[in-house]
Amino acid sequence: MDKMAVIGGVALKGEVKASGAKNSALPLIFSTLLCEGTHQLKNVPNLMDIGSANRLMESLGCKVDFANGELTIDVPQQLETLAHYDQVRKMRASILVLGPLLARFGKAKVSLPGGCAIGARPIGFHLDALEKMGAKIKVEGGYVIAECEKLKGSKIEFPFASVGGTENIMMAASLAEGVTEIHNAAREPEIEDLANYLKKLGAKVEGAGSSVVKVTGSTQLRASQHSVIPDRIEVGTLVAAGAMTGGQVKVLDCRPQDLGAFLEALKKIGFQITTTEDSIEVCCGQDLRPLDIVTEPHPGFPTDLQAQMMALLTQVDGTSHISETVFENRFMHISELARLGAHIEVDGNTATIHGSQAPLLGAPVMATDLRASACLVLAGLVAQGETIVNRIYHLDRGYEKLEDKLSKLGANIRRIKNEG
Ligand code: EPZ
Numbered sequence: 001m002d003k004m005a006v007i008g009g010v011a012l013k014g015e016v017k018a019s020g021a022k023n024s025a026l027p028l029i030f031s032t033l034l035c036e037g038t039h040q041l042k043n044v045p046n047l048m049d050i051g052s053a054n055r056l057m058e059s060l061g062c063k064v065d066f067a068n069g070e071l072t073i074d075v076p077q078q079l080e081t082l083a084h085y086d087q088v089r090k091m092r093a094s095i096l097v098l099g100p101l102l103a104r105f106g107k108a109k110v111s112l113p114g115g116c117a118i119g120a121r122p123i124g125f126h127l128d129a130l131e132k133m134g135a136k137i138k139v140e141g142g143y144v145i146a147e148c149e150k151l152k153g154s155k156i157e158f159p160f161a162s163v164g165g166t167e168n169i170m171m172a173a174s175l176a177e178g179v180t181e182i183h184n185a186a187r188e189p190e191i192e193d194l195a196n197y198l199k200k201l202g203a204k205v206e207g208a209g210s211s212v213v214k215v216t217g218s219t220q221l222r223a224s225q226h227s228v229i230p231d232r233i234e235v236g237t238l239v240a241a242g243a244m245t246g247g248q249v250k251v252l253d254c255r256p257q258d259l260g261a262f263l264e265a266l267k268k269i270g271f272q273i274t275t276t277e278d279s280i281e282v283c284c285g286q287d288l289r290p291l292d293i294v295t296e297p298h299p300g301f302p303t304d305l306q307a308q309m310m311a312l313l314t315q316v317d318g319t320s321h322i323s324e325t326v327f328e329n330r331f332m333h334i335s336e337l338a339r340l341g342a343h344i345e346v347d348g349n350t351a352t353i354h355g356s357q358a359p360l361l362g363a364p365v366m367a368t369d370l371r372a373s374a375c376l377v378l379a380g381l382v383a384q385g386e387t388i389v390n391r392i393y394h395l396d397r398g399y400e401k402l403e404d405k406l407s408k409l410g411a412n413i414r415r416i417k418n419e420g
Contacts, residue, residue, distance in 0.1 A: 006380030012247035012409035020228035024190040033100035037223025052091040085111035099172035125165040153178030161297040173215035174203035200224035232258040248283035290318035307375035333372035
């Protein structure tokens with residue numbers, strides 16, 4: 001397993017370009033199952049999760065060609081409708097094939113994704129909504145087995161603004177009979193990106209980005225092309241790196257409007273943030289003040305930037321608090337930050353960060369999940385001496401060449417490849 005070696009103390013400076021959004025590319029890839037033909041996606045990041053999604057698409061019978069950020073998917077008229085455990089267990093978002101396969105073929109057998117490090121991550125909201133639309137669903141032998149004559153448009157009310165649930169139902173509704181209204185829909189930018197592609201395919205989608213999304217099913221969808229929006233979580237991670245190292249970093253090819261709550265938090269702490277239509281620059285942290293943060297569905301503070309913000313707050317004198325309300329077990333980076341000398345207490349879903357200017361001290365740490373691994377790399381950028389982040393396959397799931405991007409900004413970081 002590869003490791004990352006980081007020697008802290010360098011103030012990052014310069015410009016860096018963001019990659020395409022993992023959490024938009026994944027639903028976009030699976031949405032191509034809705035109609036046969038040649039679909040073309042651009043600005044697709046080269047990540048392990050994208051590779052897993054492409055392998056799953058091939059197992060269903062699609063032809064996939066991926067090079068230089070351009071993904072061409074040839075979807076045939078007939079498809080396999082079984083998504084095997086071996087494929088799904090590698091990447092939970094694979095559950096997003098359920099909606100499209102069921103809507104198009106009237107049947108689908110998809111392995112339950114299983115939980116992951118950050119939580120149980122059940123899919124009951126997805127299944128309840130599909131049943132409301134007329135599907136017969138049973139869970140047997142670790143698989144969701146779904147059948148329907150023809151999905152019917154319905155009024156769906158999500159108990160929680162689930163991103164994956166909203167995406168699965170938007171895709172299913174694109175081929176359902178009539179109108180589907182999704183209430184308490186997720187409002188993430190990736191939802192809007194998916195809606196834009198569904199409209200290009202020929203579906204009628206209104207209200208994406210708001211908490212009520214209306215989809216009118218179509219009988220005639222046709223393949224199209226689309227460019228994936230920038231990855232707001234990667235952008236936030238790079239901005240946090242510039243801020244916490246006391247540097248000056250400008251991230252290009254990004255969308256500041258996708259990071260409102262995160263940028264507001266940085267300004268409240270005391271950083272200078274300058275934005276243009278497609279760039280964010282951070283610098284000049286002065287008189288940094290501690291801050292209390294609560295993670296929420298978009299447009300609230302993103303749970304996917306919680307760990308990275310925690311690393312930053314260890315560098316801010318005083319007591320800050322972070323409450324994690326989206327996932328039930330997303331604090332595993334805390335015990336690893338403690339190995340670097342951070343002083344953080346946990347009480348239920350709230351972490352109390354006793355920050356200080358005293359530097360962290362480099363040490364070997366272990367990544368436990370995707371955003372925790374980013375947090376530990378960031379902490380290594382400010383820790384005295386060398387930090388070794390183990391198990392960075394977690395990082396490779398969601399960050400494209402992060403070490404190259406950080407090196408370009410002056411960081412002293414290198415990947416130790418494990419030949420084993
Ligand atoms: C998406 O996961 C993202 N993944 C996650 O990013 C992100 O953290 C999450 O949305 C929240 O923003 C992708 O887009 C591929 P949810 P998803 O359904 O769709 C509960 C990363 O780091 N829930 O909004 O799985 C669930 O357990 C990843 O890039 C149910 O209880 O998230 C969780 O507590 C991590 N029943 C909460 O809702 C359901 O049927 C939010 O889940 C569905 C969800």
